[in-house]
Amino acid sequence: xxxxxxxxxxxxxxxxxxxxxxxxxxxxxxxxxxxxxxxxxxxxxxxxxxxxxxxxxxxxxxxxxxxxxxxxxxxxxxxxxxxxxxxxxxxxxxxxxxxxxxxxxxxxxxxxxxxxxxxxxxxxxxxxxxxxxxxxxxxxxxxxxxxxxxxxxxxxxxxxxxxxxxxxxxxxxxxxxxxxxxxxxxxxxxxxxxxxxxxxxxxxxxxxxxxxxxxxxxxxxxxxxxxxxxxxxxxxxxxxxxxxxxxxxxxxxxxxxxxxxxxxxxxxxxxxxxxx
Numbered sequence: 001x002x003x004x005x006x007x008x009x010x011x012x013x014x015x016x017x018x019x020x021x022x023x024x025x026x027x028x029x030x031x032x033x034x035x036x037x038x039x040x041x042x043x044x045x046x047x048x049x050x051x052x053x054x055x056x057x058x059x060x061x062x063x064x065x066x067x068x069x070x071x072x073x074x075x076x077x078x079x080x081x082x083x084x085x086x087x088x089x090x091x092x093x094x095x096x097x098x099x100x101x102x103x104x105x106x107x108x109x110x111x112x113x114x115x116x117x118x119x120x121x122x123x124x125x126x127x128x129x130x131x132x133x134x135x136x137x138x139x140x141x142x143x144x145x146x147x148x149x150x151x152x153x154x155x156x157x158x159x160x161x162x163x164x165x166x167x168x169x170x171x172x173x174x175x176x177x178x179x180x181x182x183x184x185x186x187x188x189x190x191x192x193x194x195x196x197x198x199x200x201x202x203x204x205x206x207x208x209x210x211x212x213x214x215x216x217x218x219x220x221x222x223x224x225x226x227x228x229x230x231x232x233x234x235x236x237x238x239x240x241x242x243x244x245x246x247x248x249x250x251x252x253x254x255x256x257x258x259x260x261x262x263x264x265x266x267x268x269x270x271x272x273x274x275x276x
Contacts, residue, residue: 011141013126014077017067029080030061033118037073042066044223045230045263048107053115055108057152059099064106065231076122080145099177100213101156103223114155121148169208172198176205176217185224187248191217226262233271240267 014020017032017039032039033055040049043064050056058064061079110118125144134140175198188194194217195202206216213220225247232243244255259267 010081010138011125011129011145012079013129014079017069017073017075017077020061020077020079028061030056030058030064031076031078031080031122032056032058033076033115033122035074035076035119037070039067039069039073039075041068043106044103044227048105050107053110053112055110055115055118055152055155056106057102057108058106059102076119076126078122078125100173100209100215100220103177103220104213104215108152108156110155114151117151118148118155121151169211172200172205172208173212176209177220180220180224185221186228186246189221189225189248191221194221222262229259229263229267230270233267236271243267 020030032050034050034052036052038049038051040047041064042048043058047066048056121144125141125148128134128141128144131137176194179194179197184194191202191205195205198205202217206218209215209217209220228247229243232238232246240255241252244252247255249255249258256267259265259270263270265273
């Protein structure tokens with residue numbers, strides 16, 4: 001895989017989406033600024049189409065799959081480690097709001113001015129990464145990345161209704177989403193379980209989620225669960241009963257009803273559609 005620099009692991013630039021190793025970089029944040037052509041991918045079981053001028057941010061790249069590109073597709077592709085982004089310690093209420101919004105739709109349509117700004121930001125970061133002798137290289141790159149993230153906050157916030165979120169609520173939301181990323185939804189889909197782990201009531205957890213994302217906590221649990229179900233149904237070697245058991249469904253019939261309700265088709269019908 002061609003990367004801009006193999007030493008600095010906080011930021012990596014990839015020359016082509018096909019070079020991206022979703023296994024090696026699972027859980028990291030993927031930024032794609034499309035500069036020409038088009039591409040598409042599936043995220044949370046929804047297919048997104050991307051054209052020139054679009055900016056894609058996948059908060060957890062392992063939740064995306066089935067990437068395809070046009071012959072003339074070109075993009076600036078940046079991979080950020082979650083630890084490095086966290087180390088920036090951006091003190092903004094908009095961080096958690098933007099994160100949940102991107103989990104619902106990871107594609108931003110940019111104006112010409114915003115496209116120019118983002119392209120400059122990303123190419124400037126890539127250029128400065130080559131300065132391996134800089135004595136304060138990590139700090140310097142951190143500030144450049146922080147400026148770019150604040151630009152992204154600004155672009156995204158202009159299309160959203162800003163909502164003030166107290167620090168305590170932000171921390172609860174971060175912990176809740178982190179539990180889902182860590183796979184708790186595989187064994188637990190009941191809201192009281194998460195509320196108990198967070199030492200709050202189920203009602204309060206849902207109210208926080210609705211205040212920020214306009215969706216209750218159960219929506220996010222189901223969203224992560226449906227993605228896992230879709231991933232497993234693509235594996236034709238796994239019997240439906242085994243999938244149901246691995247996801248802690250009490251019976252195959254309950255599993256089938258859940259899939260029908262949340263995916264609109266039966267597990268068997270969904271599996272057949274994958275073949276097509």
